[in-house]
Amino acid sequence: MKNNHTPTRTGRLTRWIAGAAIGLMALVVGAPASMAQGAESVEGQTYVIGTDTTFAPFEFRQNGELTGIDMDILHAIAEDEGFKVEVRSLGFSAALAALSANQVDGVIAGMSITDERKQIYDFSEPYFESGVQMAVAKDDEDIKGYEDLKGKTVVAKTGSEGETYAKSIAKQYDFTVKSLDQSATMYESVKAGSAVAVFDDYPVLAYGIAQGNGLKTVTDKVPGGSYGFAVNKGQNTALLAAFNDGLAELKANGEYQQILDKYLADPTVNTPGNFFDLAVKSFPALMTGLGNTLGVTAISFAIAMALGLLFGFFKISGNIVLRGIATTFVNIFRGTPLLLWAFMFYFGLPQLTGWDISVWTAGILTLSLNAGAYVAEIVRGGIQSVDPGQLEAARSLGLGYGKSMQKVVIPQAFKMMTPSLINQLIISLKDSSLLLAIGFAELLYQGQQIYAANFRVTETLLIVGVIYFIAIMALTKLANYADKRFNK
């Protein structure tokens, strides 16, 4: 059973958010994610539902559309019960954090119903009975059962029931369990030979095998927990009731079984195309990702330049207060990880303020403040590297400090800063890939979406890497050309 991709972090994050939420409940309650909160009837309402990005066959992208068992069930129920849904594909951890932050009304993400989670969320009736199964590489003739695992290493998903089960029998069969974060990477490590077998949720395994992930199952599935749809405890009761009602209806009229069969019993067998086919097929999604990567980098870097100039000047100012402000700014954003701020702005800030922070806003805030701190240091260094005699000469002519800086010092400083600024721009572009953690649809995120559905991890990453490389080379050439052109 899937718990989530990175359960340890999520657990902590969720607890942190839950803790913060208690103190800020008054603010939070006043800012529901949808207008439907507290309504008696769900009819005609629109609900915002958070989900995972990459958990085939429950949710994954096919030709750009989010599809899968969760999505089909959700849409069928919504149609049945007469409400509308707006699905946000955030990633598992992010979806739960967004639920706690009331940015979404509910979460459906192949989530196991556990006692721990019941403390924070209200769950629907189970809509899927899962179980754990073991798979090995397709051409592996040695491993036919657990007893063949003696002395070997297997992989399982961190915090999942697959991991729990594998560990529970590890001693008995004398094998080692290594934990990884994503299904696709687990399968890769089995194919690569660093592990001989994988323990994973059976529907995920079955789907992956059907998609040609290069594995086969050799043991029976072990029955496990159930998946449920979740809302915040005590909230959106009408939505939860409608979900249960609609689920019963789907089961009664057979539509439920059709959905499961579509993905599990008879999945469209994927004939693995060649590398070129993969590149062509994934190209549109990756170009969208590249566009978002370049967009968020460009906007953030423009803001970072403004911040950097301001704080860079503060740093060399004679005023101790301004210097203190600049030093604090630089130390905070240079001294803390980028990812922390991405989480803080996307999950923390909405709770603190009640504002609805979009993933673009959070991404731009994160990147621009981080780059701004580095640019401030570049500006300070650039200005200080100009011979003090230059400022003295300008001042001795009767020019004021501002004029002297503007006409004499800055043009020379800027010339010296340019290589460092180009460097920082490239770092920011690469750093923007971290925003995938909050579900920002940049290039690497799109790549993950693709390999989560087709399990061709290495090839997809290779394509993504080439696109990054070409984009950064082009940007470097452009920047160097501009440098030569304007700093001559």
Added chain:
Amino acid sequence: MSTASEMNSQVKIQVTDLHKSFGSNNVLQGIDLEIREGEVLCVIGPSGSGKSTLLRCLNKLEDITSGTVVVDGFDVTDPKVDINEVRRHVGMVFQHFNLFPHMSVAENIMLAPVELKKMNRTEARAKALELLERVGLKEKADARPASLSGGQKQRVAIARALAMSPGIMLFDEATSALDPEMVGEVLQVIKELADSGMTMVLVTHEMGFAREVADRVVFMADGVVCEQGKPEDLFGNPQQARTQDFLSKVL
């Protein structure tokens, strides 16, 4: 300049009990000095005696610890006085030229007149060319400073300092960073300036030159004025032991 030190000419710079410290280092320890209009004053003395610091106090490139410096009737130590206004009347030439490398020679000279709205670009360029002609570098107007020799750079720097038509010129070891064969051309320009009646204060190590152009020579040691007088007296018949000792080493 025999008339320059006559008592009836106007006082251009009045320094009274000037002290300047860098931390615990008392570089100037009570300087009193008066410079009259048209006077050429040379300041000599061993390194570390405070010559350059004294010069830099005159246009407040250094903050003054105590005492007063009055230039053209403005007390530069008074915070209400617009120091930028005072500096427009005081040209300064630096040891290391400090030309602006990102501008052409003409632009270096035009910067202050244009930015301070004293002239439009056309007038400023005409003025720059006129000044360049005066220092013998008219053909270098559109060159970059980096392409000039040290002597040429310093002549451009002098032209730049003259762009605002100052009434006073300060020279801070203007020939110390030059190769020996270039010293002459720069001294020639300075001498012509002195002959034109400009009020000038020069910190210099060129004793022969000081003797030739100065109306008065000030010998500084350890942050005080040790001895001053007409060049023929100070060089020919120094009264103080410190002066005699210094001159015996440099002459």
